[in-house]
Amino acid sequence: MSTPGHTQGPASGDAAAAAPRAGYAIIEAIRRGEPVTGQTHEQVRDQPAVIRAADFSLWYGKSRALHAVSMPVPRHRVTALIGPSGCGKSTLIRCVNRMNDLVEGVRVSGRMELEGSDVYAPGTDVIGLRRRVGMVFQKPNPFPMSIFDNVVYPLRIHGQRSRSELAERAERALRGAALWDEVKDRLRQSALGLSGGQQQRLCIARAIAADPEVLLMDEPCSALDPVSTLRVEELIQRVSERYTVLIVTHNMQQASRVSHFTAFMYLGRLVEYGPTAEIFQNPRLPETEQYVSGRFG
Amino acid sequence: MPPSKARRSGGDRALGLLARGSAVTILGLLVALLATLVTAGAPAAARFGASFLTETEWRPNTLERPRLDARGEVVITGGEVEIEEVPPRFGALPAIWGTAVSSGIALLIAVPLSLGAALFVVRIAPRLRVAGPLSFMIEFLAAIPSIAYGFWGLAVLTPWLQTVAYPAMERLAGGTWVAGWVFRTRLADGTEIPVGLTGKDMLCGGLVLAIMVIPIVTAVARDVLRSVPRGQLEGTLALGATWWQSSWGMMRYARAGLFGAVMLGLARAAGETMAVTMVIGNNMQVAASPLAPAQTMASLLANEFKEASDQLHQSALLLVALILLVMSLALNVTARSLVVGGSSRTAAAH
Ligand SMILES: Nc1ncnc2c1ncn2[C@@H]1O[C@H](COP(=O)(O)OP(=O)(O)O)[C@@H](O)[C@H]1O
Ligand SMILES: [Mg+2]
Numbered sequence: 001m002s003t004p005g006h007t008q009g010p011a012s013g014d015a016a017a018a019a020p021r022a023g024y025a026i027i028e029a030i031r032r033g034e035p036v037t038g039q040t041h042e043q044v045r046d047q048p049a050v051i052r053a054a055d056f057s058l059w060y061g062k063s064r065a066l067h068a069v070s071m072p073v074p075r076h077r078v079t080a081l082i083g084p085s086g087c088g089k090s091t092l093i094r095c096v097n098r099m100n101d102l103v104e105g106v107r108v109s110g111r112m113e114l115e116g117s118d119v120y121a122p123g124t125d126v127i128g129l130r131r132r133v134g135m136v137f138q139k140p141n142p143f144p145m146s147i148f149d150n151v152v153y154p155l156r157i158h159g160q161r162s163r164s165e166l167a168e169r170a171e172r173a174l175r176g177a178a179l180w181d182e183v184k185d186r187l188r189q190s191a192l193g194l195s196g197g198q199q200q201r202l203c204i205a206r207a208i209a210a211d212p213e214v215l216l217m218d219e220p221c222s223a224l225d226p227v228s229t230l231r232v233e234e235l236i237q238r239v240s241e242r243y244t245v246l247i248v249t250h251n252m253q254q255a256s257r258v259s260h261f262t263a264f265m266y267l268g269r270l271v272e273y274g275p276t277a278e279i280f281q282n283p284r285l286p287e288t289e290q291y292v293s294g295r296f297g
Numbered sequence: 298m299p300p301s302k303a304r305r306s307g308g309d310r311a312l313g314l315l316a317r318g319s320a321v322t323i324l325g326l327l328v329a330l331l332a333t334l335v336t337a338g339a340p341a342a343a344r345f346g347a348s349f350l351t352e353t354e355w356r357p358n359t360l361e362r363p364r365l366d367a368r369g370e371v372v373i374t375g376g377e378v379e380i381e382e383v384p385p386r387f388g389a390l391p392a393i394w395g396t397a398v399s400s401g402i403a404l405l406i407a408v409p410l411s412l413g414a415a416l417f418v419v420r421i422a423p424r425l426r427v428a429g430p431l432s433f434m435i436e437f438l439a440a441i442p443s444i445a446y447g448f449w450g451l452a453v454l455t456p457w458l459q460t461v462a463y464p465a466m467e468r469l470a471g472g473t474w475v476a477g478w479v480f481r482t483r484l485a486d487g488t489e490i491p492v493g494l495t496g497k498d499m500l501c502g503g504l505v506l507a508i509m510v511i512p513i514v515t516a517v518a519r520d521v522l523r524s525v526p527r528g529q530l531e532g533t534l535a536l537g538a539t540w541w542q543s544s545w546g547m548m549r550y551a552r553a554g555l556f557g558a559v560m561l562g563l564a565r566a567a568g569e570t571m572a573v574t575m576v577i578g579n580n581m582q583v584a585a586s587p588l589a590p591a592q593t594m595a596s597l598l599a600n601e602f603k604e605a606s607d608q609l610h611q612s613a614l615l616l617v618a619l620i621l622l623v624m625s626l627a628l629n630v631t632a633r634s635l636v637v638g639g640s641s642r643t644a645a646a647h
Contacts, residue, residue: 097535104424131537141528144550154536203532210536 024287030267035068039284041274044261047074050214050244051096055110058091060103065091067268068110073214078236078245080259080276082252083291088268089248093216095119096246097133098126114214131158134207134243136217140199142191147183150191150202154210169209176242177205178235197228204235208243215239217247221254233258252292256280264288331622338616341609345387349616352388353485355581357601357610359384387613389620391581395499395591399577400566402503402587407510407566408559414511415518416544432519439512447572450505455576459496463588467493482586493588495578500587502577506566514562517636521554522547557635564628568621570595594621 029036049072058066065088073079081089094100095112098119111118119129131154143150151170152160160166170187174180179201183194191202200220207215217236221229236245236258249255255262256276263273264287272279272288283289341349360383364372372379418435422428463480470476483489492498525547533546548555578590579600592600594617605611 099531099535102531102534127537127539130535135531135535137528137531137535139528141526141532143529143532143546153533157533157536157538157542206536 024285024290026269026271026285026287027266030269036269036271038070038270039272039274040071040270041272041278041284043275043278044072044074044273047072047077047261049073050075050115051246052113052116053092053095053110054113056092056095056112057109058088058095058100059107061105065268066095069265069268069270071263071270071273073244073246074261075244076240076242077260078240078247078258079261079263080255081246081248081263081265082250082255083265083271085250087265089265090218091268092265093135093218093246093248096214096216097130097135098124099135101126131210132212133214133216134210134212136200136203136207136215136220138219139223140196140203142194142199142202144190144192146188147191147194147202148187151205151209153206158210173205173209174202176208176239177201178231178238179205195228197224197231200224200228200232201235204232204239208239213244215243215245217245219248219250222250229254252280252294264291266291331619334615334619334622338612338619341387341612341616344609345613349387349389349613350393350620351390352386353390353583354386354388355391355597356386357605357607357613385607385609387609389594389597389613389617391583392592392594392597392617393620394583395502395577396567396593396595398499398587398591399502399506399573399593400563402500403506403510403566404559404563406504406507407514407562410507411511411514411518411558411562412548412555414515415522416547418515418519419522419547420540420544432516435512435516435519439516443509443569443572444575446505446509447575450501450572450576454504455496455501457496458501459494463493463496479586479588482584482589485583490584490589492584492586492590495590497576497578497590498588499577499591502573502591502593503587505572505576506569509569509572510562510566513565514558517558517561518555521551521558521636524554525550553635557632560628560632560635564625564632567593567628568595568625570599574599594618 026036026038051073053069053071055068055070056066057064057068069088069092071092081092083089091100095108096114096119100106100108108120112120114129114132118124143153145153148170149156151173152166155166155169160169171180171184174183179198182198183202191199194202200223204215204220220236221232224232233254236247239245240260247255247259259276261274262276262279264271264279264283266287272283272285274284278284279288280292283292345352361380362383364379364381366372414435418428418431422431467476467480470479480491480493481489482492529550530543530547533543538546573593574596577593577596579592579596580590581592581597582589584591598614598618598621601610602614605614
């Protein structure tokens with residue numbers, strides 16, 4: 001089901017090799033192993049933040065994937081994470097709902113705050129956290145059950161039994177994910193029979209069915225055809241009226257189409273972070289300029 | 298990496314031929330075995346027909362008994378009681394029943410334990426760094442010869458059931474209907490007998506079988522669960538599922554393969570011979586109580602085949618063997634297609 005010719009996964013070697021050779025303060029500081037403070041534009045700092053990473057670092061065993069990232073994520077806005085593959089985008093968003101707990105040997109330092117409280121604080125209710133933070137994955141992952149059962153899965157596991165309540169919220173979520181009209185007559189059919197784009201919108205419906213505060217999306221369109229991609233992009237902008245969206249994308253056109261703010265990451269560091277238009281048209285750092293103009297990464 | 302052309306033409310081709318030859322040979326052997334059993338079982342099948350599967354009397358010897366007249370009185374001619382001869386009868390129902398009940402008990406115990414163990418190996422053991430040793434142990438347990446399990450059953454389990462467990466159960470059950478059902482049983486001919494006296498019975502057989510099938514069911518279930526795509530597990534967890542809820546999600550995704558694992562376990566339990574023969578009591582009867590001694594199809598063959606001199610007796614036993622073979626073939630084929638089908642569906646979804 002994956003798009004032919006599409007490759008994914010970490011390739012940090014490529015990114016490093018393709019980087020420009022000289023004249024770039026941040027890259028040279030990284031080379032020298034010095035700590036790097038990214039450029040975060042005032043317009044971002046002025047926004048009320050829902051998520052806030054503060055000096056946040058992460059290690060997979062001995063190898064460090066995130067280097068003291070400090071990054072607020074504004075409420076009810078779409079924030080895009082861009083950067084060459086292997087730079088730590090997925091790693092960063094998977095910390096917000098602690099999906100990285102699944103990986104053996106992960107260690108973090110610094111703070112990752114959701115509404116002011118550190119999600120890595122001891123005694124954190126991880127299950128409660130994940131109810132507040134929805135996630136959409138790179139590859140659509142519908143469960144092998146009916147469309148309806150998929151959408152109400154998060155409600156059911158949290159103990160919702162009322163049929164009318166489930167039906168109502170399923171409809172609301174499916175409408176919210178712009179899928180209702182296509183599936184309303186076959187809610188009882190298997191979700192696996194949907195097209196890839198429909199499956200991904202179903203996964204979005206499922207993620208918003210439980211009314212999370214934040215929606216994390218890790219390259220949600222990379223397995224979709226262009227038409228489905230457009231529909232999902234429209235959807236992302238719609239849901240940002242109610243949810244805070246943090247989306248990873250390796251596609252810069254997509255970032256500029258859907259997001260209000262864009263953060264450029266490189267080698268596990270946050271390099272520049274500002275309003276999307278600024279990042280793409282008027283970046284402050286030469287590294288960002290290089291990357292968004294497609295000259296490396 | 299694709300093998301180079303040059304190497305492919307040499308050793309590779311020879312190996313390929315050998316592999317194909319072996320596959321054909323194995324298939325040929327299976328067909329020959331089936332043909333032999335069909336031919337050998339034919340006389341018994343012709344004689345008893347479908348009643349072979351439904352009759353409860355299994356009597357290899359000719360019975361001599363006083364002839365009775367129409368009023369049910371003994372016929373006496375010339376001062377002698379007149380004797381009539383009743384020819385042997387073969388009804389395999391007791392062995393089918395014993396197989397079903399003991400395998401059923403085995404699965405009832407083994408399936409939850411095996412699924413739990415497989416989940417542990419897949420989801421918890423890697424974190425504790427014991428997945429490797431644990432997997433090795435499971436495979437090792439699966440490789441222990443069945444007679445070892447039989448000896449353990451005979452030397453440890455049977456006396457414990459007989460002297461500790463059953464008396465305790467009987468005290469607990471008291472005079473309730475449970476005691477009436479478990480500790481006394483009515484046979485097909487209407488006689489009621491006490492059971493649970495020897496500790497060699499269907500329950501004991503079921504327990505030993507459970508221990509024997511746990512490793513294989515666990516090993517297959519582990520492989521099936523491992524092949525569940527990561528997105529399924531992460532999908533449930535990201536929605537706030539608990540450990541059990543996400544495990545349930547994995548099992549639902551892998552349900553076909555897990556069912557296959559259970560079928561393989563059933564095939565192993567139903568076909569197991571040595572261990573069961575040692576602990577099941579070897580009594581051809583159909584009793585409702587799991588504490589009644591019984592016979593399975595396999596134990597029947599083990600017990601009687603070497604002493605079956607009579608043609609019809611041999612034919613009846615070979616007919617039982619045929620039923621057993623066909624059943625376990627069917628179970629294995631279904632199980633394999635479920636396990637393999639399950640993982641190929643998984644692979645396609647990757
Ligand atoms: N489970 C893991 N174990 C070890 N290293 C990992 C793991 N996941 C990612 N990494 C490493 O962390 C770095 C960042 O990866 P990732 O966050 O996936 O990058 P991106 O999403 O930006 O492509 C890469 O160098 C990658 O090799
Ligand atoms: Mg990624």
